[in-house]
Amino acid sequence: MSKKGSVFGNLRQLDGYAKTLDDFRVKTTTGASVTLISALIILSLVCSELIAYTTSTWRPSLVVDKSRKEKMPINFNITFPSMPCHILNIDIMDETGEHSSGYSQDITKVRLDLSGKEIELGETVSLGDPSKGVTKALQSQNECGSCYGAKSLRENGCCNTCQEVREAYVKMGWGMVNVDIIDQCIAEGWKDRVEKRSNEGCNVHGHLLVNKVRGNFHFAPGDAFQANNMHVHDLKEFSKGAPDGHKFDLTHIIHKLKFGPDAKDETEAILAVTDALAGTKKDANQGKYIYIYLYYYFIFFLKKKSVYMCIARVVYQYFLKIVSTQLRPISGIPTFTNQYSVTQNESPLKEGVSGLPGVFFNMDISPMQITYKETRKSFGSFVTGVLAIIGGVFTVAGLFDRVVYRAEKAYKKKVEMGKTL
Numbered sequence: 001m002s003k004k005g006s007v008f009g010n011l012r013q014l015d016g017y018a019k020t021l022d023d024f025r026v027k028t029t030t031g032a033s034v035t036l037i038s039a040l041i042i043l044s045l046v047c048s049e050l051i052a053y054t055t056s057t058w059r060p061s062l063v064v065d066k067s068r069k070e071k072m073p074i075n076f077n078i079t080f081p082s083m084p085c086h087i088l089n090i091d092i093m094d095e096t097g098e099h100s101s102g103y104s105q106d107i108t109k110v111r112l113d114l115s116g117k118e119i120e121l122g123e124t125v126s127l128g129d130p131s132k133g134v135t136k137a138l139q140s141q142n143e144c145g146s147c148y149g150a151k152s153l154r155e156n157g158c159c160n161t162c163q164e165v166r167e168a169y170v171k172m173g174w175g176m177v178n179v180d181i182i183d184q185c186i187a188e189g190w191k192d193r194v195e196k197r198s199n200e201g202c203n204v205h206g207h208l209l210v211n212k213v214r215g216n217f218h219f220a221p222g223d224a225f226q227a228n229n230m231h232v233h234d235l236k237e238f239s240k241g242a243p244d245g246h247k248f249d250l251t252h253i254i255h256k257l258k259f260g261p262d263a264k265d266e267t268e269a270i271l272a273v274t275d276a277l278a279g280t281k282k283d284a285n286q287g288k289y290i291y292i293y294l295y296y297y298f299i300f301f302l303k304k305k306s307v308y309m310c311i312a313r314v315v316y317q318y319f320l321k322i323v324s325t326q327l328r329p330i331s332g333i334p335t336f337t338n339q340y341s342v343t344q345n346e347s348p349l350k351e352g353v354s355g356l357p358g359v360f361f362n363m364d365i366s367p368m369q370i371t372y373k374e375t376r377k378s379f380g381s382f383v384t385g386v387l388a389i390i391g392g393v394f395t396v397a398g399l400f401d402r403v404v405y406r407a408e409k410a411y412k413k414k415v416e417m418g419k420t421l
Helices: 007-014 031-052 129-140 162-172 185-187 190-196 236-240 266-276 288-299 301-312 379-416
Strands: 057-064 071-082 088-094 105-111 201-211 215-221 224-227 230-233 253-260 280-282 314-328 336-347 358-376
Touching: 088 162, 088 201, 088 230, 162 185, 185 190, 201 215, 201 253, 224 280, 266 314, 266 336
Parallel strands: 314 358
Antiparallel strands: 057 358, 071 201, 071 253, 088 215, 105 201, 215 358, 224 230, 253 280, 314 336
16 A cells, blocks of 8 residues: 555545445345346447447438540340341430431340240341352352442442342431342342241340430331431331231330449449339230220220230330449449439320330430448447447446435335334
């Protein structure tokens, strides 16, 4: 023990935690119960604090999007069970005036049978490929195929395949040629080949690069061309239907539609906003359209054909509000993607009413960018929280035990004095 008047003796006077002698301490059953309950509460709260410390959170912030001049990639995978690949085309257009008809770069079309299985693996979908033999025959004879009044896309001014004649007509805005009178198409057996593929579906997947401005891209039947400054599709083959009599329709399943780089490590929560249309299925022969068909079939039998055409000619529109999004994890490279909300609309085109049946994705790009930054509590905050839990619980428990002890003591004193009822 330090002597009185020494340095340590004077320092002892600053002790804020004065101790009582063990002889003056009273241990009770109530105090033990309060201690055990307090320990359990402290343990559970410390565990929750530990979970909060190890779990990260994403904090959003809104800034102006500075990447408006960059191209935006679109990754998609869509299946059309009742639409052959050779009829289906993709067009892109936006407010800047850029217009791409029959876009095919970085896009793959996979032919499907009626059960949805892939057929003829490894075969290229391009309709011009089977004409290699005709091309060689013409070249061997040093002949130049006629373009039938259209301007050839080749430098030599020739159209040696049926596909080249078709493309030349589309570029001239003349619509599609009659393959029954075109020598190249007859030699290639174009009509027979198309008829054989009429009972097929098509899976279209790949990616597009578009300007970050308002616009749309759509999937529509028939080859597209410009006529009188209007975007027109040749719907003859689509309206005619298959040789066996069944009609083509735009029933489709959206497996994936994402705007931005296709990251592989995205969580389900992120995919819910970056791939909101995944799993969407639209059936042209269900719902209100088939109800109208049945109604007219039983009440007005003569209307059967016209109403069926209404079912096949449906315009599906998806209005997309796209917002640029940046994900900044604690460790790793930031990810740039886009989240979007969607409003869907579908409407049948009545017979005699002009309109283009198809699946349209109308894009509206927001000028703002949302940045999600991953954060986590610091170790200092974790320690502070743990100490606050221990100190707070023991303080409250001590007050509670003191109140109970004094109440119990007062009750026993009254019992001894015979003042209880």
